[in-house]
Amino acid sequence: MAKETPAYLWLDGKVVAWRDGTIHVASEAVVRGESVFEGVRAYAGDDGKELFIFRNQDHLDRLRQSAKIMRMTLPYSDEELTAAFKALIRANGFRDNVHFRPTVYFGEGESNQFDPSEIDTGMYCLAYRRTRSKAVTEGVKSCTSTWRRNTDVSTPSRIKAAGNYHNSRLAHVEARMNGFSSPLMLNDRGKVSEGPASCFMMIRGNRVITPPVTADILESITRQTIIDLCRDDLGFEVIERDIDRTEVYIADEAFFCGSGAEVTPMLSLDHYPLGAGGVGPITRRVQDHYFDVTAGRVEKYRHWLTPVYGTEG
Ligand SMILES: Cc1ncc(COP(=O)(O)O)c(C=O)c1O
Structure with missing residues (x-):
């Protein structure tokens, strides 16, 4: 089943229109799949108004562990990322259950160099409405x-x-x-x-x-x-x-x-x-x-x- 296309995503610090969510084909994320990510849920509360991100801090911690093992550096703080997730969900106006995927990616550069600072490291986040599956x-x-x-x-x-x-x-x-x-x-x-x-x-x-x-x-x-x-x-x-x-x-x-x-x-x-x-x-x-x-x-x-x-x- 094709996913519904959301209006917005978050890319390198900004909420942008879905069609503007592009990174270069020469980025290491595209060429060699060099990225780490999270899959996080936000659940609707019973009042139908509020959404709750489930174990946000634990997902952020694991994202940092993933980046650490893969010798990548996250370019944002936990506070900045939490604000970004909220901004993205709000921009899309989601009020029912959401699945979102923050991703840390290597951009253009020589990722085989030892020092991760020698390669551009960016982040994006996709968020989808996701109902309970059969x-x-x-x-x-x-x-x-x-x-x-x-x-x-x-x-x-x-x-x-x-x-x-x-x-x-x-x-x-x-x-x-x-x-x-x-x-x-x-x-x-x-x-x-x-x-x-x-x-x-x-x-x-x-x-x-x-x-x-x-x-x-x-x-x-x-x-x-x-x-x-x-x-x-x-x-x-x-x-x-x-x-x-x-x-x-x-x-x-x-x-x-x-x-x-x-x-x-x-x-x-x-x-x-x-x-x-x-x-x-x-x-x-x-x-x-x-x-x-x-x-x-x-x-x-x-x-x-x-x-x-x-x-x-
Ligand atoms: C390979 C794999 N195993 C297990 C899980 C379950 O992990 P979590 O409970 O942190 O979502 C996931 C992701 O959902 C996964 O991709």
């Missing part, structure tokens, strides 16, 4: 990808470097061509890693089990959120450990999670139905709580929410 409400049938998740010994899987997403795309497209919605990727040790744009959790008995951050996964903000919500609010034991492929086949329930994927139930893997083959009860509880938290209905997590319109109402 996959989130109904769940997905998944398969084990023949592509292995890129490993930290060659490229840093724990961050959002654009180059990692060739790996994601190959896995995703292959799964779709084979009639599945979303693949599960193993790492080079043959253990479960994650989806192409989401982390993975399975449920066995009353325990929620998820691969550790050393399993070549992205250090996901949603994963950590769900671990905390499960432990602190829902009373489940959460275990971070390696998972075998065949262990998923006998799991009671499983789901993908991410800023984009939210909590997407996995109905089956490689045609093995998980549990009763529908959306499981624990997955539903996790989903419901996650949506309450992101919409600002749970007071103790209001500090995770940054209002976009604020005094503008």
Whole structure:
């Protein structure tokens, strides 16, 4: 489905019309995919007026970690970037759920030089209206990808470097061509890693089990959120450990999670139905709580929410 084209984007310090969002084809971001980015959500509150950026500071921190590992330097402060995100969402007049993507890119220059100051580093941000997907409400049938998740010994899987997403795309497209919605990727040790744009959790008995951050996964903000919500609010034991492929086949329930994927139930893997083959009860509880938290209905997590319109109402 083609995305609706927003009226504005943010590029190198300014909100500009969509058609003016251009960078040179000779930039390293275009030639070699040298950029790092974030995928962030802003959720509508129940009053239909306010939008809340979910865990803005955590996304900014991870963007800086991505830039650090890739030896890039962000040209703006956190305050400037937060103001930019708000300005962009406001300019587009979004009042329903939004997904936005701040990106740090290398422009023209010799990026193979040691010193990052020798290359122009710019930033842009795209923001789209994004409603809840059918996959989130109904769940997905998944398969084990023949592509292995890129490993930290060659490229840093724990961050959002654009180059990692060739790996994601190959896995995703292959799964779709084979009639599945979303693949599960193993790492080079043959253990479960994650989806192409989401982390993975399975449920066995009353325990929620998820691969550790050393399993070549992205250090996901949603994963950590769900671990905390499960432990602190829902009373489940959460275990971070390696998972075998065949262990998923006998799991009671499983789901993908991410800023984009939210909590997407996995109905089956490689045609093995998980549990009763529908959306499981624990997955539903996790989903419901996650949506309450992101919409600002749970007071103790209001500090995770940054209002976009604020005094503008
Ligand atoms: C490869 C990959 N894994 C996991 C995730 C989930 O990360 P987060 O919860 O921080 O959005 C994402 C992004 O959504 C991703 O691109």
